Amino acid sequence: MIHLQDITKVYQTKSIETTALNRINLQVEAGEFLSIMGPSGCGKSTLLNIMGLIDEPTAGHIALNGQQITAYNSRSMARFRNEQLGFIFQSFHLIGELSVLDNVELPLIYRKVSSKDRRKMAEAALEQVGLKNRMRHFPGQLSGGQKQRVAIARAIVGQPKVILADEPTGNLDSVMGNEIMNILLHLNQEQKATIVMVTHDETMARKTHRLVRLFDGSQVL
Numbered sequence: 001m002i003h004l005q006d007i008t009k010v011y012q013t014k015s016i017e018t019t020a021l022n023r024i025n026l027q028v029e030a031g032e033f034l035s036i037m038g039p040s041g042c043g044k045s046t047l048l049n050i051m052g053l054i055d056e057p058t059a060g061h062i063a064l065n066g067q068q069i070t071a072y073n074s075r076s077m078a079r080f081r082n083e084q085l086g087f088i089f090q091s092f093h094l095i096g097e098l099s100v101l102d103n104v105e106l107p108l109i110y111r112k113v114s115s116k117d118r119r120k121m122a123e124a125a126l127e128q129v130g131l132k133n134r135m136r137h138f139p140g141q142l143s144g145g146q147k148q149r150v151a152i153a154r155a156i157v158g159q160p161k162v163i164l165a166d167e168p169t170g171n172l173d174s175v176m177g178n179e180i181m182n183i184l185l186h187l188n189q190e191q192k193a194t195i196v197m198v199t200h201d202e203t204m205a206r207k208t209h210r211l212v213r214l215f216d217g218s219q220v221l
């Protein structure tokens with residue numbers, strides 16, 4: 001499903017060069033729930049962003065779903081990202097000026113889905129995370145856990161093959177964190193979503209199929 005081969009990422013600023021990732025080889029199978037752990041600055045977010053085609057590697061190859069992505073131009077990459085990947089971030093990244101329903105519909109607008117279908121799909125996604133009754137609310141009127149559930153609805157509304165989650169429970173207390181984790185486990189078990197999650201929480205990581213540890217940009221074997 002996701003095949004990373006010799007992925008290296010070097011950030012070059014005026015004064016220093018940082019090797020954020022050093023020849024990472026990683027394969028994520030379809031239907032797998034993988035977690036990535038490691039100390040601050042070890043390259044977790046960089047790795048997730050490269051998998052999500054948000055960031056480009058300095059060297060190496062990425063294949064998603066059997067397609068070599070590294071050869072894509074930026075337009076094809078954006079399209080692939082929109083159709084095949086769903087993102088969840090620690091700080092939710094919802095748009096405060098839009099209602100819950102409009103936030104969830106957003107990825108479908110880029111995909112040119114009709115407004116009637118958008119509405120139907122967004123309501124179904126919100127139903128799945130137990131928030132259909134809040135669809136007219138605005139993000140500012142929701143708790144942290146509810147905001148993250150909206151973000152999950154937005155990530156799954158287009159039925160992506162892969163969900164990439166960067167510390168999805170990082171800003172939540174343990175009760176809300178568990179709630180979010182249960183939704184992710186359900187998506188993986190019942191809907192066969194492939195999930196890659198960055199986390200600092202060992203308890204959450206232990207609930208997933210496999211744990212990959214990074215240290216200083218390299219995979220700990």
Ligand SMILES: Nc1ncnc2c1ncn2[C@@H]1O[C@H](COP(=O)(O)OP(=O)(O)OP(=O)(O)O)[C@@H](O)[C@H]1O
Binds near residue numbers: 012
């Ligand atoms: N845009 C950038 N420019 C320069 N260096 C960067 C940039 N983004 C990340 N880095 C560096 O790359 C390394 C890896 O960063 P990354 O954000 O992937 O770590 P992380 O493991 O996700 O950390 P955290 O757990 O603190 O979020 C760090 O040393 C960081 O300073």
